[in-house]
Amino acid sequence: MKLNLKSAEIQEILSGRPLNSYPKYSTQILVLANQNAQSTRPSMVGQMSDLIQEFKGASLKEWETWYIEKYPDAIDNATDKLLPMVRALEASARAIDRTVVRKWVEEFLIDKTFAGLKFQEAILKKIAEIKNESYRLSKPEEESKGIDGFIGDKPVSIKPSTYKTMMGLAEVIEANMIYYEKKKTGISIEFDF
Incomplete structure (x- = not known):
């Protein structure tokens, strides 16, 4: 038997709770904003791969309690750093009109393709x-x-x-x-x- 588990399904199985729902496209915007703001860098929230190894508990609730005790301000600090970048992307998106889109498409199809x-x-x-x-x-x-x-x-x-x-x-x-x-x-x- 061959079985495939999607990441979302693994998260639901391990957490025992359904995934949050978000407005359409919002998670893509949040990921982009986070890449730019670097709000979840190890310097802000800890080195997660090391922390999960250090953690000795078994449940999601134990992990949550342990992590928040170790990094009590990390979630709020990361949120405070991420939100201004989301607002900046929002303002930038409002500035994108047909002319900007056409310039980008032309550069992508002509200049970047040729150079690539x-x-x-x-x-x-x-x-x-x-x-x-x-x-x-x-x-x-x-x-x-x-x-x-x-x-x-x-x-x-x-x-x-x-x-x-x-x-x-x-x-x-x-x-x-x-x-x-x-x-x-x-x-x-x-x-x-």
């Missing part, structure tokens, strides 16, 4: 600049050999950093390797030639 899908050229250009060399993208016959471009006269292949850990790759690329990792704020690049 063409980032290999940005990598080539940046490394060539660092090495004071020229660069060019590969031609179709070079691409078929795993070459993504050239920096000076050196062929290079641009692969995600996870490529290094792939076992049993039959592919042999006769090129200098450049590895990248996409981050929240851009890409991290690694090369050694």
Whole structure:
């Protein structure tokens, strides 16, 4: 037998009480506001993963009592820090009109998509600049050999950093390797030639 439990169901089973209901979309707004306000950071409310290990009780009521004794002001402090961010998001949402939405959609579909899908050229250009060399993208016959471009006269292949850990790759690329990792704020690049 295979059984799947949803997070909400686990919470209900362990707490013995039904989940709170919230106005539509409000939890998404609260999560976003909390990310921005950082109102439930360990410095505000304690390191929850450590605290639950430290806790020796068994029930939700015991946990609640234990936690509130240890951090008596945490819930109110986090609430007081979160509410102004919710109000700021509310004001920002009121400022969003069709023009703002259209600009965002256009930037997302045109600029960000282009940059996201063409980032290999940005990598080539940046490394060539660092090495004071020229660069060019590969031609179709070079691409078929795993070459993504050239920096000076050196062929290079641009692969995600996870490529290094792939076992049993039959592919042999006769090129200098450049590895990248996409981050929240851009890409991290690694090369050694």
